[in-house]
Amino acid sequence: MNTPTRRTFLKSSAVLAATLPFARLPLGAATAANPPSAGPGRGLLFDPADLPRIRANLDLPRCAEIRSQLLDVDFAAETKFVREESRLNNHVADFMRLWKLVQNCAFAYTVWGDRRQLDLCLLALRRMCAYPRWDYFLEGGKDTIGLQRAPEATIAACYALDWLGAAVPADLVNLTEHRILTEGAPACYRTLYGMKYPDRVKGWGFDPEDDYPQAYRVSLARWPLILNATNLKIIPTCGLGLAAVWFHGRHPDAGKWLDLSRQSAQAFATMYGSDGSYDEGVGYWGYTTSHLAMLAEAVWRRLGLDDRKLINYPGTIRFALSMAMPCGGGVVADPKLGTAYNATPKGNYNPALDLVNFCDAGVGMDVSVAGWVGSTAHDPLCHHVAQNTGSLRLLQGAVWYQPDAPSQAPGPDLHDVRLSNDWVISRTGWAPADTVVALRSGGPANHEHADRNSIIFKAHGDRLFHDPFRAGYSFTTPQWLLRLTEAHTAVLINGQGHQYHNGSEGTNASWAVASVTDFRSGPGWMTVTSDASEAYALVLPDAAFVVRTLVFLKPEVLLVLDRVKLKSTAPVQVRFQVFNDDGKGAATAAGTTFGIDRPLASLRATVASAGSVSAGTAKLALPESVGVFPYVEVVSPSATDHEVLTACTTAPAGGAHGKLAVTRTASGWHITGSHSGQKVDVTLQTTTSVPALTIA
Missing domain, CATH: 1.50.10.100 (Chondroitin AC/alginate lyase)
Incomplete structure (x- = not known):
């Protein structure tokens, strides 16, 4: 490489430096x-x-x-x-x-x-x-x-x-x-x-x-x-x-x-x-x-x-x-890839390079x-x-790159991970056909979204619960909505999400914090509970308790329990976003059941509540020129205490789904049934802040 000789240079205009007072190491x-x-x-x-x-x-x-x-x-x-x-x-x-x-x-x-x-x-x-x-x-x-x-x-x-x-x-x-x-x-x-x-x-x-x-x-x-x-x-x-x-x-x-x-x-x-x-x-x-x-x-x-x-x-x-989080299928081209800068990320979606896209993670x-x-x-x-x-x-x-260097594939010890920032990822492996569920707990950060307690779920090579790509970087763009809680697989209280900033300073951090209060895993299962009460209470003072619990029964069953306690009555909505960048995502709902279909995978869900509950479908309020963003919304009517349990099964596209029965008990929930040869017998006692879980 080149080593220049000494020359005479103009004096730089930089100001004097000193050591950072908060540097970790001398x-x-x-x-x-x-x-x-x-x-x-x-x-x-x-x-x-x-x-x-x-x-x-x-x-x-x-x-x-x-x-x-x-x-x-x-x-x-x-x-x-x-x-x-x-x-x-x-x-x-x-x-x-x-x-x-x-x-x-x-x-x-x-x-x-x-x-x-x-x-x-x-x-x-x-x-x-x-x-x-x-x-x-x-x-x-x-x-x-x-x-x-x-x-x-x-x-x-x-x-x-x-x-x-x-x-x-x-x-x-x-x-x-x-x-x-x-x-x-x-x-x-x-x-x-x-x-x-x-x-x-x-x-x-x-x-x-x-x-x-x-x-x-x-x-x-x-x-x-x-x-x-x-x-x-x-x-x-x-x-x-x-x-x-x-x-x-x-x-x-x-x-x-x-x-x-x-x-x-x-x-x-x-x-x-x-x-x-x-x-x-x-x-x-x-x-x-x-x-x-x-x-x-x-x-x-x-x-x-x-x-x-x-x-x-x-x-x-x-x-x-x-x-x-590699998935299957073909590349989905971004029609706006060659257009002028518009404060919105661009990029083709290659499912083989898919990832848990919390924050502005892009498409790979x-x-x-x-x-x-x-x-x-x-x-x-x-x-x-x-x-x-x-x-x-x-x-x-x-x-x-060292193509001939000794390498070692990850083992089961990395299948269930709670990161130090309280992001939780559980999987069956890293192949496109494997199942991955990810929960976004933790605190704020630059480039974050209003996504506390939101989840991403993929199985059989396709996204089933989605976190949208290409959220706007400027609040002046319609795509800014994709940063908000309502565009995530998350909980709304009377249609409103948790605290987030207005974008006047850019994509900087909010004040919203959630915390993992329980994380455990065992052979074939993982459970996590995350408390986002503080994040919601910043903008909804009546929100006293907003907690989500996941129970993942590998490889094809996911239970989602949302508990909300309010100081005054209000309805609660639980949204499940559908991946539709290729125009091939579909959502259906009837009564207390809903389904999500993708080219490679399907999901069927039964919802239950301590009170009444119903599931419907809708689309985010965005112009079609931006995209079509369908979702399922489960509604728990106005009350002070809400418990909504969503029991999901996944299968390859066209595959059969088993039936799960969700029963309300005096102290919580009992979920039984079978799916794809897998017996399900789970008890959740919800009388404490962290549910007591029994897997029979």
Whole structure:
């Protein structure tokens, strides 16, 4: 890799740094003796000797998505975009497209030597440097802060200079390093400094000259506080760290950049649970954790400082594995995939890559970082995840992938998991035909939905109780409704869900908390009880007790018990959402029974209540241009005490369902019957906050 000579640089405008007061570890604790091969000659991500292995990886089906990103390039169209169409005041789309061209083309040229890739990379790099600002956020109305675009561009520029070496003309090297020093790194530094000292921030806001739509601009007044606990802290942390490593020993600010970057990473490490769980959901987990690893790898390779155990990396790969939920069937194309930015996520749904999509998880998970963890932690299960779970999307995945590394498939010990953030996942396995039930308890987080005590349920290769994809990021979009309790498989009180914010500050955390009060499992069964009373009482003062209990009798029976106690009478609704992105989800209801049908699976349910109860069907109040979202709604009429028990069976599409009898007893419920050769005899005593469960 390239090692630049010392040059004269313009002084950066970044402010002074100091240690984070809440950093978990002193920096010295993460410092190790230099590894024998560490030093300025090492690449930031890989070395020339790694290229044959990387090239071989990119020929594998597992890395096909990365290979496609690198090689499926319309050089004429991209050249025209760079020269004629890229707008200097558009960062959301155009600047992002430029930095991706810089990074991808630099990598592709380094791997395969195609001169067209080099020419396009250099053209895009020069154009990227021509942007007056590298991000569309300002402090005090004048100084760039870097949340995504500036750090991403800084990372791409450092990587490109490292990988291409002498292939970059000297004048472009000078220009690129000048822009990193005067725009990229200072923007990252200013952002992290503001998160560390929010009382010193002069005010964050949108750049008025950027063409980011006015309709999607929210208040940034509290963002230095809000973003300090989100993925948007780690991207500038990585960008600043790579700049510090690149200019180590060559620029006077490199030392303080490195200090603040490592301090920020250490402070953010507390956002991961002790078991590696991550509250923003598994979609943002991959992006965030990969950037932590990119930083740790560069610091280790160049400086010999070991931050590779900053979080429970093996545990966080197990978190991702717990969230994997592969289904069957074909890919469902997103008709809006190629449309302009509209503050709503886009993406084709590939059921083979399906996941427990709590929060803004997207339609699939990237596990590029799993290979890195497998190698650094010598963990065979992590290599199994890298080889078999989700997808590899980041080019780093092709560098870190070890197809021949010893791997170990997960065993039954990971079938029933209560994560440290109180998310519960129970399964029969990881094959599309296996059954998965997931309960979203726990506290608030950035990118969350109003989904406390909501559940996701899939069996026989299809989603049966759904959590909607592509919820809007802006409250001005109709899809904002998909964030709310009413769009989840959850409880409503008089048609209202639990507390959630109004979106005026973005997709930040609410105040809603639920807590798992009981979690147990045994051979062929799992039960969990979660109390969301506090979350509902924040907006419904009469809500005294809102508790959900699940009993999962593997593989095809699920009991859902909802208990609500109110200070005054009101009706309660229990909704069950139907997956219909492909137009093939159907719901039926009659009296105290309902059904959900998908192409690969069916569900039949019997509902019972302490009082009267009825089931019906409806659709979310959204325009059909957004989508059709059917659901089943079970209604318990106005009362102060509600107990609604829903007994569900699943079967392959067209398969027979057994019959379950639900009987009200003096102290609770008795559920008996059989389904698919499985005897069911369950007693739930509901006189205590945690029901007493007996499985005969």
